Every structure is written in structure tokens, then in C-alpha cells.
Amino acid sequence: MGIDLNPGLAPYAATDAASRGRRHPEPPPAERGEFQRDRDRIVHSTAFRRLEYKTQVFVNHEGDLFRTRLTHSLEVAQLARGIARSLRLNEDLTEAIALAHDLGHTPFGHAGQDALNACMADYGGFEHNLQSLRTVDLLEERYADFDGLNLAFETREGILKHCSPANARTLGELGLRFLEKTQPSLEAQICNLADEIAYNNHDVDDGLRSGLITLEQLEEVPLFAGQIRAAREAHPGLAARRLIHETVRRMINVLALDLMEQSRSHIAQAAPSSPDEVRACPPLVAFSPDMFQKQRALKTFLRENLYQHFRVRRMTAKAKRIISELFQAFLGDPRLLPPQYQEKCLSAGDEFAAARAVSDYIAGMTDRYAMAEHRRLFAVGEI
């Protein structure tokens, strides 16, 4: 007998034994589970290291303390693992999905994704979720035997959070759930909501630190108002900086506890006896109706006051220009690309494939690399 890799897991948790396997069959790993191996491959990937220099909301050079895609992914992973453990789900799978969930993000956050999607409108579009999958399935070049990281089905299923029906039809077994409207594993469902808990709360924190939103504004948001009141009552006269942290940590805590409690009761009601039965159930990981409303109000507040703030808009306008100008320049003349991408682009059978090669190159860029490439191509003074 080997070591028990999944002690104490619930019957509805993902396990190595129940895994649907890898695209390219491999012998099982020694002394670690299949999902530990996935997690390890993700951490060692190039795309993972690039997350450090990719924007979450604030561009990397705007300040050293703001979240980047890397710290965001780590926060999602620790939250998701905690929730998975409390529900006796597979922590290794949960961690692998969380660490990989944003690998396909473009530089400059959502502005970059929107710009690249617009550039790719005539060539099949650009979806960052699908790009995360493309990264782990095809784009990483590290292993002798296959392209990509050759991750397990369950990890890939969790990475592909959303997908258009047109793209889902090209993905075989993995795309089926978007056509049949079934659910992914509970581990994937946790990562999805842990992502929301993480970004809503860290965007409050980053938003306050940047001065783009204020405490007074946030006190109009029920979830924040309730927790800052509790923090003030427990610690009268607390200095503003600590008060903000006390409030944010309490918000994360109530959201995570609510999610665990509500999900536990959904799971008990549905009583799935295997990961496959989970897939046929309605979504089981969810907030209570009250917390769902509160969390949505916070999201709306952030959208209206932080993501649409004129200073953020200036950054996003500039980012969109950089992305579209790079795209037009490279697709117009692929010989401007570095050799390995040039080869992919020039050997592409049609303009569709050539555009996809350019899109892969741009999507992989960090913020600062995209800015440097833009300067190299367009700054007249630097010829």
C-alpha cells in the first residue's frame, strides 16, 4: 500500500481514482497525488511567474503594495483551500485550479482583455478563461513528451470557468458542460466564489490605499458598514489603517463562513455520492440569499466607483491603445515578431491562425513587457 493521499475526503470530493485522466496518458506520480503534480507544474510554469507583473486593477508600477495577478491568485488559493478543507473536499485540486485560474490573463487587466477581444473579433475572439486553458494545454513549452502542462481533466475543468457555446463545441468532453448546462466539481465551484471574495475585498483595500475611494463612500455599502461598525465597537479609537484591515478581514471571514455554511447545507440536501453526481446537481457552492445580495452590492459599488474612476479609465484607455497598436503592427507585418512567434505566424495556414499566434504572443506579455514592445515599435526617438 502506498500513502493515503486523500485521507478523510467526502464521497463527493474529487480523487485520483475517480479522475478522468490526462490528455496524454502518463504513469502515476511517485509520493504525490495527481493534483499535487498539477499544482507543482503550474507553479513551475512561465505563465505563473508572469502573473507577478500583470495588472489586477492597478498597473504594477503604480505602487509596490497593490495586488498583482500573482498575489491575487495566492489569496484565492488560500481562501479556496480553507473552504475546501472545511467541506472535506480535495485541497490539492482546489489549490491547483486557484493558482492557474488567471494564467491566461492579458497585460493590463480587463482593459487588455477587452482590447484583445476587439482585435480578434474577426478571428474567433479572445476569452481569458479559454486562454488560461490554452496556456496549460498548448502554450507552455517545458516537457519533452507533450505541449502544455498536460494537466488532469478536473484541473482543466476548473480553469475553464466560462466558455461561449461556439468555443465549447471545439473542446470535446471538457466543453460539454457549457452545452448541457451541468456543473463542474465542487472544488471548481469553490474557486469561482473564492475568486470573488478575494477580489472584492482586496479591491476595497487597494481602492482605499490609492485614495480613489473613501471610507465615507464605503460606509454606504451594507457589508462594509456592518463590519466597520463591529470593528469600531470592539476597538474604539483604532487608527484608520488598522481599522480598514480589521474591517476587510472581518468581511472576508463572514463571506467565507457564510459560503461554507450554505454550501454544507446544499450538499447535505442533495447528498451526492460521487464527484459525477455533483456535476448533475444544481450549483451547490453558494452564498446565502442575504449574503449574495450584500456581496453583489459591494461588487456594484466597486464597479461604479473604482473600476470606472477617471484615473483608472485613463490607464485602461492607454492600455487598450497599446494592445490594439501592437496587434495591428504584428498582424500587418509578422516579420516584426521575435523569431519563435514569427515562425508560428508565418507558417500558419490562414489569417485566422496567424491572428491567433499574435494574440498568444500579446496575451502572454506582462504589463511592462507590453509597454517596452510598444516603445520599441512606435517611439520615434528610440530608433
Ligand code: MG
Ligand atoms: Mg481571478
